[in-house]
Amino acid sequence: MGAEARVAELKLELPPAPKPVATYVTALRIGDMVYVSGHGPLKSDGSLIKGRLGQDMDLAGGVAAARQVGLAILATLRATLGSLDRVTHLVKTLGLVNCTADFADQPKVINGYSDLMKDVFGDAGVGARSAVGSNSLPGGIAVEIEAIFQVKDS
DSSP, X not given: OOHHHHHXXXXXXXXXXXXXXXXXXXXXXXXXXXXEEXXXXXXXXXXXXXXXXXXXXXXXXXXXXXXXXXXXXXHHHHHHHSOGGGEEEEEEEEEEEEBOTTOOOHHHHHHHHHHHHHHHHGGGGOOEEEEEEESOOGGGBSEEEEEEEXXXXX
16 A cells, blocks of 8 residues: 555645745755655644643653654655655654753654654655754744655656
8 A cells, every 4th residue: 555545544634735934945856865854743724833842741742743743744745746655765854852951752752753654654664763852943843853755756
């Protein structure tokens, strides 16, 4: 089953593909690689999930925010490639978690994204990954994720 069929089967609602908010592109394809810029937890209504883990957001909220970032990244990939079926592998993910200095569950938070990628792409959705804490993220968002995907032409 292809990624587009999995999205339909899982009844995932992708938000509109986000637009750049500064001087960059949301995704750049070079050869068979697509470099996806940092995305926040964009919801379908255009709002963002904001909060700080360990302060005003719990682990479950952080996992949900990371999953929402994944949905936004899927929307960007679809807009860039025309179809998620063109993704052959998730290569690398960098996940940033807006958190207090004593919060230590960044990998669990980013699993919200990673589990979604595995659900959509199967084993090809599991790649190398880093999950780190940050004392601040743009606009107070809870999670920011950037990723690199390998893709094919058809």
